[in-house]
Amino acid sequence: MNFSNSYLGLGSSFYKKEQPTAVQAPQLFLWNSQLAEQLLVSNDYQQDPITLAEIFSGNRILSGSEPIATAYAGHQFGNFVPQLGDGRAHLLGEVLDQYGKGWDIQLKGSGPTFFSRGGDGRCAIGPAVREFIMSEAMDALGIPTTRSLAVVTTGEPVFRETVLPGAVVTRVASSHIRVGTFQYFAARGDFESLKNLCDYVIERHYPELEAESPQRYIKLIDTVIEKQIRLVVEWMRVGFIHGVMNTDNTSVAGETIDYGPCAMMGVYNPGTVYSSIDRMGRYAFANQPTIMQWNMARFSECLLPLIDTDSERAIEQVQPLIVEFGNRFKQAYLQMLGRKLGLIAVQPEDEKLLFSFLNCLELGEMDYTITFDRLTKSLNSEAISDQIKEAFGEDYDLWRLRLNQQDVSIEEIYQIMKHNNPVVIPRNHHMEAVIEQCETTRDVTKAENFLKVLRSPYQEIEETSQYQDLPLDGDKYYQTFCGT
Numbered sequence: 001m002n003f004s005n006s007y008l009g010l011g012s013s014f015y016k017k018e019q020p021t022a023v024q025a026p027q028l029f030l031w032n033s034q035l036a037e038q039l040l041v042s043n044d045y046q047q048d049p050i051t052l053a054e055i056f057s058g059n060r061i062l063s064g065s066e067p068i069a070t071a072y073a074g075h076q077f078g079n080f081v082p083q084l085g086d087g088r089a090h091l092l093g094e095v096l097d098q099y100g101k102g103w104d105i106q107l108k109g110s111g112p113t114f115f116s117r118g119g120d121g122r123c124a125i126g127p128a129v130r131e132f133i134m135s136e137a138m139d140a141l142g143i144p145t146t147r148s149l150a151v152v153t154t155g156e157p158v159f160r161e162t163v164l165p166g167a168v169v170t171r172v173a174s175s176h177i178r179v180g181t182f183q184y185f186a187a188r189g190d191f192e193s194l195k196n197l198c199d200y201v202i203e204r205h206y207p208e209l210e211a212e213s214p215q216r217y218i219k220l221i222d223t224v225i226e227k228q229i230r231l232v233v234e235w236m237r238v239g240f241i242h243g244v245m246n247t248d249n250t251s252v253a254g255e256t257i258d259y260g261p262c263a264m265m266g267v268y269n270p271g272t273v274y275s276s277i278d279r280m281g282r283y284a285f286a287n288q289p290t291i292m293q294w295n296m297a298r299f300s301e302c303l304l305p306l307i308d309t310d311s312e313r314a315i316e317q318v319q320p321l322i323v324e325f326g327n328r329f330k331q332a333y334l335q336m337l338g339r340k341l342g343l344i345a346v347q348p349e350d351e352k353l354l355f356s357f358l359n360c361l362e363l364g365e366m367d368y369t370i371t372f373d374r375l376t377k378s379l380n381s382e383a384i385s386d387q388i389k390e391a392f393g394e395d396y397d398l399w400r401l402r403l404n405q406q407d408v409s410i411e412e413i414y415q416i417m418k419h420n421n422p423v424v425i426p427r428n429h430h431m432e433a434v435i436e437q438c439e440t441t442r443d444v445t446k447a448e449n450f451l452k453v454l455r456s457p458y459q460e461i462e463e464t465s466q467y468q469d470l471p472l473d474g475d476k477y478y479q480t481f482c483g484t
């Protein structure tokens with residue numbers, strides 16, 4: 001791996017130089033060999049789990065890597081915290097993959113830093129495994145996300161509500177720049193750093209905006225909004241609930257980041273919340289677009305001083321983007337729903353039918369994934385078609401009529417639906433069973449089997465059926481916890 005670290009060039013207000021704290025007995029637990037190939041991890045290392053464990057626990061720092069903990073702020077559940085930062089993570093540096101794309105390599109759980117605020121800087125095996133599996137599942141589903149290269153167990157206990165095995169997860173991301181990174185400098189009135197950050201983000205993520213000056217910052221807001229809309233629409237396509245959409249967990253590159261309390265919605269219910277700390281349902285399934293709009297408002301506020309020195313004039317330019325968010329989201333959301341139901345282009349008159357389908361799902365307490373899979377299969381099976389028709393009544397006939405009006409074959413429609421409706425998702429009860437096995441036996445078999453199936457989310461393989469079952473209690477009592 002050839003490390004560089006362009007983030008260092010931004011200056012010392014952006015980070016603290018920090019070394020990971022060595023762990024007692026690192027052991028490679030999960031390894032993502034496909035991602036390792038992409039990242040050009042040398043074959044010598046790939047054959048050598050002992051060396052990999054040393055590198056990806058933080059015990060051994062490769063030459064060229066200069067570990068840092070990055071500074072950021074953030075709104076947590078709506079409350080502003082002016083300084084958060086990497087309290088248990090080290091950015092090892094950036095590497096180029098085989099396609100020339102740059103990636104941050106970050107260790108999480110690698111020891112305390114300047115930003116730890118009393119935390120131990122460590123991570124338990126459960127949250128590390130959850131992040132690895134969930135992010136790989138999301139990637140396979142085609143949803144922008146950070147990736148996971150490795151989970152290494154540390155041989156040390158971490159003390160949470162109980163004593164748990166410790167682990168370090170290696171996160172691979174387009175970058176770790178968050179809305180909270182902008183807030184950190186805006187809150188300090190450090191507009192020079194803020195401008196440098198914006199220019200850095202444009203150069204690194206949105207180079208097409210370079211030519212846009214003096215409009216580049218407003219365009220940056222517009223582009224980041226577009227990315228976030230696409231992201232949340234994609235979450236909602238598969239029933240993903242992020243669970244902790246704080247501004248420090250909102251990546252300006254538009255990737256899903258931070259898999260702490262995330263979960264998958266089973267039965268379709270817009271109000272679904274699983275996170276134990278989200279008592280008000282702020283981050284409920286159907287609230288995600290509104291929260292993203294709120295996060296984008298916070299992002300835009302940071303950029304106002306760069307857009308115009310006269311704040312009224314700056315607001316005048318930015319406000320329409322925030323006001324329009326709702327409509328813009330709705331259009332993207334309707335197109336997505338349309339694709340789930342085989343519509344090539346959603347027309348305004350389709351809206352009623354699309355929402356009527358969702359309403360039926362909700363009233364009938366139907367499983368989101370299974371129902372759309374059955375609707376897909378109903379195109380090619382009279383038996384399934386007859387069954388599912390009972391659930392949707394005349395809407396089903398209206399839908400089939402609408403499909404027939406399209407100028408394409410049923411086979412083509414079937415393909416569109418197949419590519420938008422997964423046959424399997426990382427269901428919560430399976431995720432928990434896998435985590436429990438990792439915690440108690442340190443046996444990776446269940447995790448590897450789960451990953452194999454999740455890497456083929458649109459195509460049933462032999463083992464898929466073992467993961468399609470519904471939880472016995474309908475996840476009524478299911479709760480997730482922040483991975484701290």
Ligand code: AMP
Nearest residue numbers: 084085086087088116119120121122484
């Ligand atoms: P998160 O809930 O993972 O988004 O983290 C929010 C903030 O808490 C970040 O600044 C983290 O670095 C910090 N944090 C979370 N867990 C720990 C820990 N075990 N030790 C130190 N800092 C932590």
Ligand code: MG
Nearest residue numbers: 248249257258
């Ligand atoms: Mg976080």
